[in-house]
Amino acid sequence: MxxxxxxxxxxxxxxxxxxxxxxxxxxxxxxxxxxxxxxxxxxxxxxxxxxxxxxxxxxxxxxxxxxxxxxxxxxxxxxxxxxxxxxxxxxxxxxxxxxxxxxMSATTWPLFAVPALLVGIAGLLFWRRFRRRA
CATH class of the missing domain: 1.10.8.640 (Cytochrome C biogenesis protein)
Known part of the structure; x- marks a missing residue:
């Protein structure tokens, strides 16, 4: 054995x-x-x-x-x-x-799109916040 x-x-x-x-x-x-x-x-x-x-x-x-x-x-x-x-x-x-x-492919597009989306959302939030103060 x-x-x-x-x-x-x-x-x-x-x-x-x-x-x-x-x-x-x-x-x-x-x-x-x-x-x-x-x-x-x-x-x-x-x-x-x-x-x-x-x-x-x-x-x-x-x-x-x-x-x-x-x-x-x-x-x-x-x-x-x-x-x-x-x-x-x-x-x-x-x-x-x-x-x-x-x-850029079908499996990697979120890696490119998500950061751009987050920057866009952050820009929109800053714009709305500073627009209210003015």
Missing amino acids: RALAILLAALIALPLAAQDSMPPAPYAYRQLDDPEQEAAAQELMETLRCLKCQSQSIADSDAPMAGDMRHQVRIRIAAGEEPGEIRRWLMDRYGDYVSYQPV
Whole structure:
């Protein structure tokens, strides 16, 4: 019974150990040869969020997932894709959260509308209060 538990624990831990022992993607830490392409890739990478760190861009993060995302950005830039296309592909793959530049959509419009509504209500209240005094 104890051997079965050890075997089960090893089978569960094996995929986790394999993920950390994989070498990084080729362009995770290597820059592109063309300085213009690397500048475009760097600019895009600074606007994409690391999904593991969540407070760092993929340009700043040392997480393996951020390295894979840097690799994808660099090879797609080298292939001639536009940064906007790459951002859209990453947002389709990982969700809107991956981008530091918010997009107005059916799920995010309240984040834009509620502050504007609150400012409008506050302005109306101030206007009514000061109108009465005059």
